[in-house]
Amino acid sequence: MSLPMSLPMLTARQAHARRVRKRSTTIAIVSTSMVVLLIYLLVPLAPGWPAVKKSFFNAEIFIKSFPTLLEAFLLDVMIFLWCAPLIAILGLVIALCRDARSPALYPLRLFGAIYTDVLRGVPVILIVYLIGFGVPGLGLSRPWNSPYIWGSLALILTYSAYVAEIFRSGIESIHSSQRAAAASLGLSPSDTMRFVVLPQAIRRVVPANMNMFIALQKDVALLSFIGPVEILRQAGVYKSLYANFTPYVVAAVIFLIITIPATRLADHLMSKQRQERS
């Protein structure tokens, strides 16, 4: 009999480290299970618990509302999927406007500054109302006055302001020696931006941008104010129908199913970046 080739021989140090790791994991599992058990046993003993359970954690209503809410969530996902790329592109354009260095392009710089100031300063819901109701109210015909189009535009304008600032911070964080080196190689300013600065800057701010997109996933629900029946509105309809808040808890759970993996992905990207830099 021969040992399988894949089994390496462990040194004494490695064996010891493995034993310590196994013990730590076991202790962590036991400790966490005890906390969960304590929560499970002690929380129902609180005086208001039956009322809270009936109002927020009603299993029957959870099951009844889950399928329709999941379907309504698909609308949120679709709105997110068509807004996100446009936000990324517009954000980059605005960031480049703010970075325009030639004096002839000063109006662009000014425009970029005003754009980010105004759109970051006004609450998103205000912009959704103003653009979602106001612009179609100017007399557009269907389908050009659809709340989906103008509501999405409101989200795109607002979020691109935040994303533009993130890109701008990324661009400014690239050391000026990079530009100097590019200039000494004979690259024009626009080529420098395109081949030297932007590739580095965009990669550098990916984690911060992921934060913005996770926030966008939730702000899509604001479109419910101007008509579309997406998950927040559908949960509200169920709340009125069943006089119970459990549908909102269902909506929260469905959101978490999507945003938690996205958050973990952002964390993973950030730690990868930290490892690369160090």
Added chain:
Amino acid sequence: MSLKSSISIVSSVASVCLSLLLSSNVALAAGECAAGKTMKDGVLTIATGNPSYFPWVIDNKPADGKGFEAAVAYEVATRMGFDKDKVEWTTASFDESIQPGEKNFDFNLQQFSITEEREKVVDFSAPYYSAAMAVLVRKPTQEKGAKAELDSLKGLLWGADASTTAVPMLKKLIDPSEKPLLYNDNNDVVAAMKANQIDAALFDLPTAMYLGAVVLDDGVVLGQFPADRSENPDQFGLLMSEGSPLKKCIDEALEAMKADGKLASIEADWLQQTTGVPVIK
């Protein structure tokens, strides 16, 4: 004086005193019914919408007592022993009021329809109005061929206030082919209609007539589902918090108002004749 005349004087005085005593007993009884049961001692706190609309409240000033709901509220208050100066007005949103939980008013009137689901978490008085539900569209929609018939209504793009009974009514009675768009309140529904994002909406008939004439300059009330319809009838009731001790007093006051015709006369004063709106087939 003769014995007969003195007896008649005494008996008339006695009868006057007795009737005074009895009537003050009635008033005392009415005041006693609600005594100590209001949120603030000696004061009746009534809530309505913000803003409140014609013809339910005129000029958004319920304290003036003008408007159907303002008048009904003051009449109920008087019958419970609260004069005009013992009534305080506050505002509460429609949505917030139909949630379970403590309220910041003794009762709220804001065209709340009495429904079974709502009864589970709040208390309603006896109904004070039966509402016809009317379809509001704009003139261009009517010119494109919308008619007061269910088939025609099915093809329109509908909007509704998400927390009202218009939503189940749309689903059950009309069942439109395109999913309706839902909004936070009636203002937003009207805004969407102005922006031509929806074709039609359901409101109670007086509100529909007001919105069609004043808020939308080209609004048309296409048709109505009459007040006495058997499917999804809408009866307005005063809303109180669950288990409110005032419910009995308010119901007594409303019954008295219905019995002596006062409620009908308030309705005739403030709610205009709504003949001429076709019934939807």
